[in-house]
Amino acid sequence: MGSNMEFQVSNAEETQALAQKLASYLKPQDLILLDGDLGAGKTTFTKGLAKGLGIKKNVKSPTFTLIREYHEGRLPLYHMDVYRLEDTGGADLGLEEYFNGEGVSVVEWSQFVADELPAQYLVVKLLKDETDDDKRTLVFEPHGAHYEQLIANL
Template identity: 55%
Template sequence: MQEYSLQTHSYQDTETFGQNFAKLVKPGDVILLNGDLGVGKTTFTRGLARGLGISKNVKSPTFTLIREYQDGKMPLYHMDAYRLENNMDEDLGFDEYFHGSGVTVVEWPQFIKDEVPEDHISVNIKRHNEDDRDIVVKLYGKKYETRDFGAIV
């Protein structure tokens, strides 16, 4: 496992980090976003989308479960698993997203942990105050052994 950490000092910094992160993602990547409510998970995803050339406004998929953005360099699938905490008795078709032609971002991944592929990227965001965030990126699995995210952190 590779691990990288950085600090951001505004929502713009967090969004810019997501935009830079997009330079290193590939189709089939799964990014798990961990952090408290309002910490910047969707802000990171908005930057990622911008870095992928997606022009649509990225919104939290809390009430829709999955938002798909197809107008960039590759598709972006933005999931929010928060409402699935007690609803994992049925197959919701995550495999098509986790092993598809785009990048999948999952907010609140702890609620679908049994569905998450072994190879994934974990982005943990922790708030210090209104502006400052600690971000820790961990790369899990063989898929990421040769990928170096250090240049963007």
């Protein structure tokens, strides 16, 4: 495993800007797992990714639909929030088709589909600040050489 990269951001716009920058380096079948509590900024980060891919549509949380697809950008974006699955698992979701598809997959609450994940991905941890509501620490944790190279661009 490569070394992590850590960024401190002061507000939601900075989180989106970092995601937007990452988006410009993404390739088909890239997989990003967003890790963090409710309200940490996982969906906000995904909005930035979408912007960076040239998606103009407003990205909404797929909490109830589980998966939303966006096809208007440089690459398709598959945004998944599998919180509702909890420990029933994601075997029926057909996630593999997304992971092996033409686009970029982003998963919120990926611990609930741990068995369905491939070996290589980028984990982005979003950590809230104890004193400031708008501050976050973003930790980029690459699993695989491709993702090490990817975050070296940040």
